[in-house]
């Protein structure tokens with residue numbers, strides 16, 4: 001009997017303690033006088049997102065709209081059981097990303113050099129390590145380097161035309177073709193390999209690339225928890241990258257590096273620049289290193305670091321650009337006058353450049369760039385940006401103090417769909433980005449590449465790759481929606497990047513025979 005009583009007492013105490021913990025944990029924002037979004041114990045605020053019933057972008061957009069209409073400066077959320085802070089006011093967003101960057105240096109995403117070497121890349125690295133690597137890698141993305149790689153990029157459009165002709169029929173899944181195109185581009189620019197996924201859709205590169213983004217329920221659950229509560233997962237020493245993907249990429253990069261060093265092969269791509277950094281600590285034609293007075297030794301990178309960077313260039317580079325191209329073509333199919341105008345521009349610019357698509361020619365395609373920007377506004381591939389507070393921060397104009405370790409999410413999708421900044425936000429209107437209208441744009445309302453010192457390092461390359469792909473397609477093909485096209489587009493709930501759910505079918509026909 002005594003044992004029974006003791007057990008009962010233990011049980012009652014546990015329940016009481018759990019209850020007290022829940023009460024305390026989920027009253028965090030209330031105690032700080034921050035308006036709190038409705039939440040449920042255990043699942044937190046974005047319950048449907050956690051349960052993978054709703055896309056992250058959709059859930060965030062709803063929250064943004066609700067609190068913006070209440071005139072809130074910010075709102076307090078719970079992700080699972082961790083607190084999350086969401087700024088709404090764009091001046092506050094600017095403070096966080098740029099002005100007071102020193103308080104928000106990191107993203108607070110998963111990184112574990114030991115258990116998962118591929119996770120130690122620029123996107124996830126923190127503090128000093130990030131800063132050092134960012135300085136080393138910045139010279140690989142200058143416009144001079146883009147010019148150097150341009151040829152390699154245009155080369156990949158040949159395979160694109162071939163596949164388009166082969167698959168011509170009733171309608172085609174354009175998302176898949178473009179995914180194969182950007183896989184080839186990044187494969188040849190980041191890894192120096194001809195991955196041939198345009199010709200061979202089952203190529204290992206394409207399969208592994210897809211595996212990073214198309215996950216099953218359990219893999220995605222791991223990622224959701226990693227995103228919502230990375231601290232918890234770090235303690236468990238779990239690798240985010242699936243073992244087969246990780247082995248594949250590590251081997252590919254290491255083999256290629258070894259081959260080039262042994263045979264003295266030099267190619268015009270990112271990998272070559274990374275190898276130079278490894279061996280020389282600088283890029284030979286770069287004065288900047290000398291100026292900054294960094295010894296070459298300190299500035300060099302290791303083979304493992306090369307692998308992780310090549311991997312993030314691949315991960316960050318192919319899906320973002322191919323979804324942007326997909327959404328662009330979808331919108332152009334629905335808005336035929338805009339498509340015509342873009343095609344006219346491509347033709348006129350090429351005529352001025354003797355029919356050759358050069359770096360300078362691409363730079364001159366301004367209207368095409370407006371189309372890409374309008375696509376990135378409506379469909380930002382990263383609908384939410386994250387930061388973590390690295391130094392206590394008093395939110396300007398309030399008495400709220402964000403503690404060190406507090407995570408933040410910046411609602412890019414909300415800001416870019418806000419009628420205050422973009423009247424009729426549902427309308428696809430590239431003229432929003434015309435020379436004239438751009439002058440009236442409010443700063444920090446267009447964030448598809450992020451901003452501040454953590455801004456996308458590959459933005460130039462991403463823009464260039466998207467432009468080249470679209471120019472090559474518009475020149476020779478006319479696009480239309482078909483009966484098979486799903487409308488409106490549905491977003492994939494099992495992904496943090498903004499992906500369409502299922503395929504995107506478009507109809508097209510050849511209208512010219514122009515080789516680039």
Ligand code: HEM
Pocket residue numbers: 122123124134312313314316317318320321324376381382385386447448449450451452453454455456457458459461462463466
């Ligand atoms: C249309 C194409 C692309 C889009 C929309 C895009 C978007 C973004 C965004 C939103 C961020 C986070 C910025 C922030 O937190 O403020 C980012 C970071 C990053 N992106 Fe991109 N990206 C694109 C293409 C690329 C390409 C082609 C590469 C590499 C070749 C790349 C490499 C990276 C890296 C390494 C980071 C982390 C930078 C750092 O933390 O220092 N991205 N990108």
Ligand SMILES: *[C@@H]1O[C@H](CO)[C@@H](O)[C@H](O)[C@H]1NC(C)=O
Pocket residue numbers: 114115237
């Ligand atoms: C984490 O895993 C790696 C390799 O899987 C191992 O080397 C390391 O010792 C582990 N660390 C902890 C704290 O368990």
Ligand SMILES: *[C@@H]1O[C@H](CO)[C@@H](O)[C@H](O)[C@H]1NC(C)=O
Pocket residue numbers: 366369370373433434438446449
């Ligand atoms: C498109 O957006 C990028 C990134 O914000 C910007 O640098 C570029 O000037 C924009 N181009 C146009 C035509 O608006």
